[in-house]
Each structure stands twice: as C-alpha cells, then as structure tokens.
Amino acid sequence: MPDLAPPTRKLLRAGVVLLGLQLSLPQLLDLGPGILVAAVVTVGVTFFGTLWLGRWLRLPRGLTLLVASGFSICGASAIAAVSTERDEEHVATSVALVTLFGTLTMVVLPLLGASPEWIGLSVHEVAQVAAAAPASGMATAMAVKLSRVVLLAPIVAGVSRQRGPVVPLFLVGFLAMVAVRSTGVLPAGFLDGTTTVTTVLFAAAMFGLGTAVRPRALLATGPRALLLGLLATVLVCSVGYLSLRVV
DSSP: OOOOHHHHHHHHHHHHHHHGGGOOHHHHHTTOHHHHHHHHHHHHHHHHHHHHHHHHTTOOHHHHHHHHHIIIIITHHHHHHHOOGGGHHHHHHHHHHHHHHHHHHHHHHHHTTOOHHHHHHHOSSHHHHHHHSOGGGHHHHHHHHHHHHTTHHHHHHHHHHHHOSOOOHHHHHHHHHHHHHHHTOSOHHHHHHHHHHHHHHHHHHHHHHHHTOOHHHHHHHHHHHHHHHHHHHHHHHHHHHHHHHHO
8 A cells, every 4th residue: 555644744734724714813802811711721731731641651752742732722633733754653543532532522512511612622623613512602612612723833833843943834824824814805605615625635634544553553552542532531621611610
C-alpha cells in the first residue's frame, strides 16, 4: 500500500486553514468575558492536565501531546495542527480516541440536560457539538465551541516554539482566515461552501489516517490510551461545568 502520510498531512492542514473561516472575532466577543474566561480555563486545564495524566500512565509524550490538543481544543483538526512527521505513528490512535470519546460526550451530555454553553465547552469536535446541542441553543453552543477553537493558535505556537523557532505556515493561514471572516465581507453562500470543503478535507484525511493504524502499536498502548481518553474526557467536562458555575 502506498504511503498516504504526506498527502494526509496536507489535507488535514488545509482543513485547519479553512477552519479559520468559521471563526469571527465579533462573534466571539458577543459571548461576553465570562464565557471567554471559561473557555480559556477549560482549554488550559484540560491541555496541561492531560499532559500530566499521560506521564502518569507512562504513555509516549508524542501521543499524550496529541490527545491533550485534540481533547482540549477541537478534535482531529487540533491533532493535525500540532502533529509533525515524528508523530505519525500516534496520529491515528489520537484521532480514534477523540472520535470515540467525542461521540460519547455527544450522547451523554444531552441526556444529563447539559446547557448549550456546557456542550460547547466539553464536546471535542465542532461537528459533534452541532449534533449534541438542541436546535434552540445550537448557535450558542457553536459560538462557545469556536471560542475554544481560536485557542488553537497559541497552543500550536507554543508547541512549535518548543520544537523549533519556525511558526507553521498553516497556522498563519488559519489566523489569516479568521481575520478575513471577521471583516464580514464574505457572503453566506461562500462560507457554507467552505464549510463543506473543510468537511470533505477532514473526511479524506480520516481515511488516510485509518490506513496508518498499526495494530501492534495500538495493542501495546491500547488500554492505557483508552484510559487517558476517558480521564481527559471527564476532565474537560468537569472543568467546563465548574468554570460556568464560577465565572
């Protein structure tokens, strides 16, 4: 089978760039300072808490970093943004975990009567937030979720600084797309089209990641990786809930 890692990485990062078109600064500011603080706290505590949990479970640092990014920010797109060629063996496992536990939160939180704000702060993927939120609160849940997505930029910048001085070009592209969306000049039809393209890019990349799964490596870290995913999910949901009560 041909090596799909290089094109998969390009698809994922192209999707990250286009993801910026789903964000606008006025939309985020409309949430108010309390929600924005809750988003920062939730992302920060989940990210660093998951890193600690990964060390405690003696999992590879690369895998732990990807799981921390995906669970705290925005799922597979965050994993793609943080990953490098050195992390290829862990990317598929991380995406599988964030998909599994994101789906779990997508089902469980509505059963618990979660508010749109709590759903936006806790569910992993943007699409999963849309599926979990009630119709009357979907706009709020999505706006809160996107307040987490915008924190992708400082997380990637921080990780990149540790690995090397160069800021990834796709991160520059992501921020540029946020700036363009914030101007309000793009028509709704165009934005709907880019959302569809983004979904297709991520779907194609998921296929490529699936071909990269190595059963032997997955079995070696399987139980501990699953436990990390479970603990990180409990962490993000708990911190999201508590931060809404405090702010």
